[in-house]
Amino acid sequence: MSYNVRVWGIRERTDRRKPFMVRWTVNGREKSESFMTSGLAGSRRSKLVTAARDGEPFDERTGLPASELRAIKQRTTWYDLAHEYLDQRWDRTPGNTRRTLADAFAAITPALVLPGVTYPEPRVLRRALYSWAFNKNAWAQEPAEEWRKALDWMKRHSLPVSALTEADVLRAALDALCRKLDGKTAAAKTARRKRAAFNEVLNTAMEKGFFAENPSTG
Known part of the structure; x- marks a missing residue:
């Protein structure tokens, strides 16, 4: 787990099926997720930013905030x-x-x-x-x-x-x-x-x- 998290702006790639990419790094390790619409990408970016601002640690391997990782494990x-x-x-x-x-x-x-x-x-x-x-x-x-x-x-x-x-x-x-x-x-x-x-x-x-x-x- 790391608190060294940086969330970048949304990147648009018009040649992709899911053109809107959310990118962030956890302790220098780059992660990304792609979405069909800018709205979905913006919502995802907001969640990541909120988690980082709230002082939530992120998992270096998956790039996910601790709360999301716990929820996945429970399911x-x-x-x-x-x-x-x-x-x-x-x-x-x-x-x-x-x-x-x-x-x-x-x-x-x-x-x-x-x-x-x-x-x-x-x-x-x-x-x-x-x-x-x-x-x-x-x-x-x-x-x-x-x-x-x-x-x-x-x-x-x-x-x-x-x-x-x-x-x-x-x-x-x-x-x-x-x-x-x-x-x-x-x-x-x-x-x-x-x-x-x-x-x-x-x-x-x-x-x-x-x-x-x-x-x-x-």
């Missing part, structure tokens, strides 16, 4: 985090590791939902997660209708990332990694691979400021 679900993690790693990850990640996330994600809810067709949900949500190669096409319904349900019911600091939630997640869809115990080697993948996502979440320490190792 971010486990499903969002896992999806983003896979998206960022996909192109530099070999095929076997991609399958391990998809398998781990498809196993754990249905366990990290709001209390008391269960999808009525768990096999459909798991297949939708493994074959589409956590398979970037499939994103070029829309998912099948039954998969889309399952994924929409998951987006609505996925727990916020912050819930993983709760012991019972973390325990449920780790237990899901050790079991097959039918409830039987998974092979120890398979469980270890899945747990390693889960742990990497938590490390990434820690680096982004969701946790002070990795909840699975702290």
Whole structure:
């Protein structure tokens, strides 16, 4: 976090789809956002200026004021985090590791939902997660209708990332990694691979400021 913030004037680029750019720096690191209209750009600039004048620190990595960053973290679900993690790693990850990640996330994600809810067709949900949500190669096409319904349900019911600091939630997640869809115990080697993948996502979440320490190792 830094209080060294400078907000520049709005820049217009007539050759762009979003021609109005808001630019600012946080401790010398330049950030920008583009908008369709000057009104939207002006509103965004005003919010940044107000936050800086009020003495609010800004995050150097994202460029966002602390209050905005907190709001984003509170809204971010486990499903969002896992999806983003896979998206960022996909192109530099070999095929076997991609399958391990998809398998781990498809196993754990249905366990990290709001209390008391269960999808009525768990096999459909798991297949939708493994074959589409956590398979970037499939994103070029829309998912099948039954998969889309399952994924929409998951987006609505996925727990916020912050819930993983709760012991019972973390325990449920780790237990899901050790079991097959039918409830039987998974092979120890398979469980270890899945747990390693889960742990990497938590490390990434820690680096982004969701946790002070990795909840699975702290």
